[in-house]
Amino acid sequence: MSYARALHCRKCGREYPVEARSLCESCLSPLDVSYDYQAMAKVVSRRKLAKQPLGMWRYKDLLPVSGAVVDIGTGSTPLVRADRLGGELGLDELYIKNDCLNPTYSFKDRPVSVAVTKAREFGFDTLACASTGNLAASVAAHAAKAKMKAYVFVPADVEPGKLVGAAIYNPVLVTVNGNYDDVNRLCARLVERYNWGFININLRPYYAEGSKTLSYEVVEQLGWRAPDCVVYPAASGLSFTRIWKGLEELAMLGLIEQPVNTHMYLTQAAGSSPIVNAFHSGSLHVNPVKPDTIAKSLAIGNPANGNYALMVVSQSGGGACAVTDEEILDGVKLLAQTEGIFAEPAGGVVIASLKKLAASGVIKKNELTVAFITGAGPRTQEIVSDIVHPFIVEPNLESFEKVVGVRV
Amino acid sequence: MVKRQVMFTFPEKLIKEPIIYNLGRQFSIVTNIRRADVSEDKGWVVLELEGAEADIERGIAWVTSRGVRVDPIIGDIVEG
Numbered sequence: 001m002s003y004a005r006a007l008h009c010r011k012c013g014r015e016y017p018v019e020a021r022s023l024c025e026s027c028l029s030p031l032d033v034s035y036d037y038q039a040m041a042k043v044v045s046r047r048k049l050a051k052q053p054l055g056m057w058r059y060k061d062l063l064p065v066s067g068a069v070v071d072i073g074t075g076s077t078p079l080v081r082a083d084r085l086g087g088e089l090g091l092d093e094l095y096i097k098n099d100c101l102n103p104t105y106s107f108k109d110r111p112v113s114v115a116v117t118k119a120r121e122f123g124f125d126t127l128a129c130a131s132t133g134n135l136a137a138s139v140a141a142h143a144a145k146a147k148m149k150a151y152v153f154v155p156a157d158v159e160p161g162k163l164v165g166a167a168i169y170n171p172v173l174v175t176v177n178g179n180y181d182d183v184n185r186l187c188a189r190l191v192e193r194y195n196w197g198f199i200n201i202n203l204r205p206y207y208a209e210g211s212k213t214l215s216y217e218v219v220e221q222l223g224w225r226a227p228d229c230v231v232y233p234a235a236s237g238l239s240f241t242r243i244w245k246g247l248e249e250l251a252m253l254g255l256i257e258q259p260v261n262t263h264m265y266l267t268q269a270a271g272s273s274p275i276v277n278a279f280h281s282g283s284l285h286v287n288p289v290k291p292d293t294i295a296k297s298l299a300i301g302n303p304a305n306g307n308y309a310l311m312v313v314s315q316s317g318g319g320a321c322a323v324t325d326e327e328i329l330d331g332v333k334l335l336a337q338t339e340g341i342f343a344e345p346a347g348g349v350v351i352a353s354l355k356k357l358a359a360s361g362v363i364k365k366n367e368l369t370v371a372f373i374t375g376a377g378p379r380t381q382e383i384v385s386d387i388v389h390p391f392i393v394e395p396n397l398e399s400f401e402k403v404v405g406v407r408v
Numbered sequence: 409m410v411k412r413q414v415m416f417t418f419p420e421k422l423i424k425e426p427i428i429y430n431l432g433r434q435f436s437i438v439t440n441i442r443r444a445d446v447s448e449d450k451g452w453v454v455l456e457l458e459g460a461e462a463d464i465e466r467g468i469a470w471v472t473s474r475g476v477r478v479d480p481i482i483g484d485i486v487e488g
């Protein structure tokens with residue numbers, strides 16, 4: 001059974017039934033799923049959770065879903081202790097949550113699995129999304145699994161690997177001449193005209209909830225404790241807010257200590273850092289920017305949840321950090337060459353920011369820190385192709401020793 | 409008649425121009441300001457536009473051509 005009670009307006013408190021709707025009619029603020037936590041607390045316990053099968057749906061009681069789910073095998077990704085990277089950065093208790101290891105190679109499978117499940121419950125036969133690349137792949141894959149139709153919209157300059165990564169599941173793939181914000185403008189029009197389940201528009205409250213499973217997993221993997229610091233990449237800022245919501249819920253349910261003492265660090269690429277800019281200028285309003293960065297999955301100039309993300313930063317005593325494209329590439333290489341994890345640029349943003357935050361003493365040596373790697377490297381591999389300079393030899397010993405041997 | 413919620417972000421050089429007034433008059437659009445923050449050097453306004461769909465389309469194209477950034481409202485906007 002689902003403990004979701006209503007959609008709740010964060011600003012004015014007005015409530016709506018659990019339906020396909022994302023904005024409050026009276027104040028235009030976003031709606032959140034609210035739950036009956038008292039009833040939930042009666043059925044959720046550490047012991048019961050430990051007996052659930054692996055995967056994100058082990059936390060079904062904390063998600064707004066009751067019936068059969070659309071699951072392509074998402075979740076229960078590794079949390080690895082990163083002693084080598086930690087050594088490089090001067091951090092004694094560093095962990096990497098490797099969410100590259102989801103079926104479509106990014107964390108997006110979590111929110112999408114919830115949103116598609118709700119879409120089917122609400123009776124939609126067609127899914128759609130505005131995407132910087134990863135979301136398109138995930139929506140297309142879930143549509144295939146659920147036998148639904150999918151329209152996925154991406155900016156025309158998305159990486160080729162991301163196009164293949166979505167097209168393989170056979171959605172209607174639309175590239176839009178413009179950046180993500182233009183894609184979003186188009187999709188905001190389409191949602192008025194077509195009766196589609198738009199994953200990140202009219203299904204946004206449900207889509208949002210799936211990302212909470214990232215923090216549930218990390219807490220369970222740490223033996224039921226919350227990290228001291230979280231370092232996470234932001235585009236719209238939505239999933240960042242759900243990492244925090246997930247921790248607060250676990251505290252409310254008595255599964256971890258109250259209050260939550262985690263410091264939330266939000267990271268962006270300097271070429272697309274509207275939320276970090278607002279943080280540094282001390283403003284709660286996020287001024288839109290025109291993105292220009294190799295971290296295309298994070299290139300959103302007008303982040304829909306920037307304001308909420310800033311509130312999470314300040315409420316948690318956290319911070320925000322932006323890094324240049326050069327630092328991002330170094331971050332991708334550093335992670336690969338110390339921990340054996342090949343991330344896409346969003347991961348480079350996290351590692352490069354972590355490096356800065358550690359070097360400046362904002363994140364301290366003994367703090368238990370979790371860096372979230374949310375997307376895999378191979379689909380954006382052209383950005384690091386300069387790394388390839390093999391020795392070229394003939395298939396004989398002589399040639400090998402001549403070309404490579406001197407260096408052995 | 410349709411309603412559309414949008415955010416306008418004004419560059420400094422346009423702050424003092426009566427863009428929203430002209431939008432309403434020239435395109436027969438009812439403009440209903442829901443939230444705003446305008447200072448000397450920059451400003452944003454969240455508003456609801458109501459009118460014939462084609463008029464709204466042309467109106468938004470005109471505002472954009474003047475140099476105002478127009479974004480749809482999908483998520484949160486600042487308090488107050």
Ligand SMILES: Cc1ncc(COP(=O)(O)O)c(C=O)c1O
Pocket residue numbers: 106107132134135233234235236237238239240297298344346374375
């Ligand atoms: C790999 C990756 N990480 C993080 C994000 C951030 O997502 P959000 O919009 O929730 O901030 C995205 C969004 O596209 C992404 O693709």
Ligand SMILES: [Zn+2]
Pocket residue numbers: 009010011012013014024025026027028029
């Ligand atoms: Zn409201």
